[in-house]
Amino acid sequence: MRILLIESAYNNKYPPLGLMKIAAFHKARGDNVHFVKGLNKEVMTQLWDRIYITTLFSFYWDKTIETIKYYEFSVKDPQNLFIGGPMATILADEIERETGFKPVKGLLNEKGKLRLPNDHLIDSLVPDYSMLEQVDYKYPANNAYFAYMTRGCVRRCPFCVVYIIEPEYVKYIPLKQQIALIIEKYGEKKDLLLLDNNVLASSEFDKIINEIQEIGFYKGAKFKGKNRYVDFNQGIDMRLLKKERMKKLAEIPIKPLRIAFDSYSLKDKYVKAVRLAAECGIKYLSNYILFNYDDTPEEFYLRLRINVELNEEFEKEGYPTRIWSFPMKYSPILGEHGKDRKFVGEKWNPRYLRSIQCILNATHGVVGPKRKFFEAAFGKNVKEFRKLLLMPEDYIIYREDHKNNGAAYWNSLYSSLPSQQKADFHNLICETQANNGIRSKYPNINKLLSHYKKHNLEKNNE
Ligand code: B12
Numbered sequence: 525m526r527i528l529l530i531e532s533a534y535n536n537k538y539p540p541l542g543l544m545k546i547a548a549f550h551k552a553r554g555d556n557v558h559f560v561k562g563l564n565k566e567v568m569t570q571l572w573d574r575i576y577i578t579t580l581f582s583f584y585w586d587k588t589i590e591t592i593k594y595y596e597f598s599v600k601d602p603q604n605l606f607i608g609g610p611m612a613t614i615l616a617d618e619i620e621r622e623t624g625f626k627p628v629k630g631l632l633n634e635k636g637k638l639r640l641p642n643d644h645l646i647d648s649l650v651p652d653y654s655m656l657e658q659v660d661y662k663y664p665a666n667n668a669y670f671a672y673m674t675r676g677c678v679r680r681c682p683f684c685v686v687y688i689i690e691p692e693y694v695k696y697i698p699l700k701q702q703i704a705l706i707i708e709k710y711g712e713k714k715d716l717l718l719l720d721n722n723v724l725a726s727s728e729f730d731k732i733i734n735e736i737q738e739i740g741f742y743k744g745a746k747f748k749g750k751n752r753y754v755d756f757n758q759g760i761d762m763r764l765l766k767k768e769r770m771k772k773l774a775e776i777p778i779k780p781l782r783i784a785f786d787s788y789s790l791k792d793k794y795v796k797a798v799r800l801a802a803e804c805g806i807k808y809l810s811n812y813i814l815f816n817y818d819d820t821p822e823e824f825y826l827r828l829r830i831n832v833e834l835n836e837e838f839e840k841e842g843y844p845t846r847i848w849s850f851p852m853k854y855s856p857i858l859g860e861h862g863k864d865r866k867f868v869g870e871k872w873n874p875r876y877l878r879s880i881q882c883i884l885n886a887t888h889g890v891v892g893p894k895r896k897f898f899e900a901a902f903g904k905n906v907k908e909f910r911k912l913l914l915m916p917e918d919y920i921i922y923r924e925d926h927k928n929n930g931a932a933y934w935n936s937l938y939s940s941l942p943s944q945q946k947a948d949f950h951n952l953i954c955e956t957q958a959n960n961g962i963r964s965k966y967p968n969i970n971k972l973l974s975h976y977k978k979h980n981l982e983k984n985n986e
């Protein structure tokens with residue numbers, strides 16, 4: 525059979541693991557497999573026996589639908605066009621309504637999903653890394669093994685749809701044999717990227733860590749002279765963290781360890797978990813800071829500052845541990861804003877979100893351990909942070925350039941406003957587009973408004 529595998533032309537970090545497994549399955553059957561990323565006229569004008577389109581994030585809806593429609597007539601029989609992966613599982617009904625194709629939901633570990641003998645084995649196959657050579661796109665994470673050692677999750681956090689994608693918690697998936705086969709077929713890789721949703725929930729946790737070491741990811745392990753790392757990229761569940769587990773985690777070269785700090789109300793538990801990581805000798809932490817959910821901007825700032833303070837504490841106490849903060853903007857996955865990233869949390873507004881994006885552009889999306897840089901980026905205290913969120917975006921992004929011209933003037937003018945006018949100004953620029961010709965009855969507010977260039981907050985928050 526002639527098999528076409530397709531991934532839309534969205535930017536993604538990791539290669540399409542699902543398609544790589546489907547490729548392995550078809551190649552083992554002796555089929556001819558071709559992989560494309562995005563729209564390709566030469567491929568589209570041919571006829572294929574089977575087409576498989578993978579999907580990823582729901583907010584890539586437009587691109588994904590465009591891709592499906594582009595290739596819909598390239599298959600001999602429409603029954604043999606298969607759509608799968610996370611977005612297809614979450615939004616299966618919408619996809620069917622929009623395209624007429626019924627997606628294959630969830631994992632390929634049940635018989636008959638692809639109407640071929642042994643198709644239930646696909647999920648456990650060794651992914652075909654060689655198919656990636658057929659496309660020009662360079663996946664940012666390209667020197668690693670991608671795998672799961674567990675599936676699913678035992679929880680149901682309200683902002684997460686893992687319970688739909690991987691409904692059953694599988695506590696252990698052997699890896700050793702898989703890695704040996706990858707090495708044999710495609711050569712050795714430097715790092716190990718584990719996509720597990722909640723590895724700490726596994727009663728086989730010790731066995732998992734031991735196996736990771738046996739595969740060659742022990743402390744101090746090197747690959748071609750460089751340190752090897754293990755990354756549980758979805759983070760670990762701090763509610764399930766015990767000292768013995770942290771000690772066990774510290775036996776592997778984990779970089780970074782990711783502990784989600786989803787809410788300010790969890791601060792005591794969070795600080796305890798991070799201190800435990802430091803005591804156990806874990807050096808690098810990159811912690812997810814969810815915002816735009818039910819938090820306030822102040823709570824977001826304070827969570828970032830806790831990390832800066834913990835860094836100072838560790839430095840003073842001689843621990844090598846350093847924490848980076850990884851702010852993560854909440855977007856609902858289902859409902860009105862599931863297909864874009866325009867959702868604005870109850871205690872947020874488009875201007876604040878845009879300003880955070882501007883700050884993070886300058887810091888490359890992460891917040892480092894040093895107070896000096898943190899305060900330069902986010903302000904010395906909550907009050908400064910709040911003011912920063914209101915600034916014109918150019919002043920935020922190019923702060924050094926504007927320090928002595930526009931920004932200084934904006935600052936002194938803003939500071940001089942009486943509190944009622946501050947509130948008016950705040951409402952004007954947070955609730956409306958400041959550059960849409962809106963005017964105030966106060967001349968100083970109008971002077972401030974003149975600093976805002978034309979831009980579309982909604983668009984910028986995508
Ligand atoms: C790894 C991962 C990431 C990685 C990147 C993934 C990548 N591929 O590039 C990173 C860490 C960067 C990431 C980031 C984010 N992520 Co994420 N991520 C995941 C995770 C754990 C796995 C996704 C994945 O790559 N799977 C690999 C799949 C495709 O391979 P597989 O499992 O072997 O595939 C099986 C099936 O899917 C199926 N299959 C796959 N393809 C196909 C094709 C066909 C035709 C068929 C029939 C079957 C099929 O068969 C396979 C074998 O059984 C999921 C949760 C989950 N458990 O799925 C969340 C998840 C997708 N992420 C999520 C979120 C919220 C995010 C962020 C938005 C977080 C944030 N607020 O910043 C960011 C967005 C990044 C961005 N671009 O802006 C959400 C969904 C978001 C959405 N709206 O769709 C998920 C579902 C987690 C959750 N919270 O519910 N993520």
Ligand code: SF4
Nearest residue numbers: 677679680681684721
């Ligand atoms: S613990 Fe993580 S994977 Fe599990 S439901 Fe909550 S957010 Fe999702």
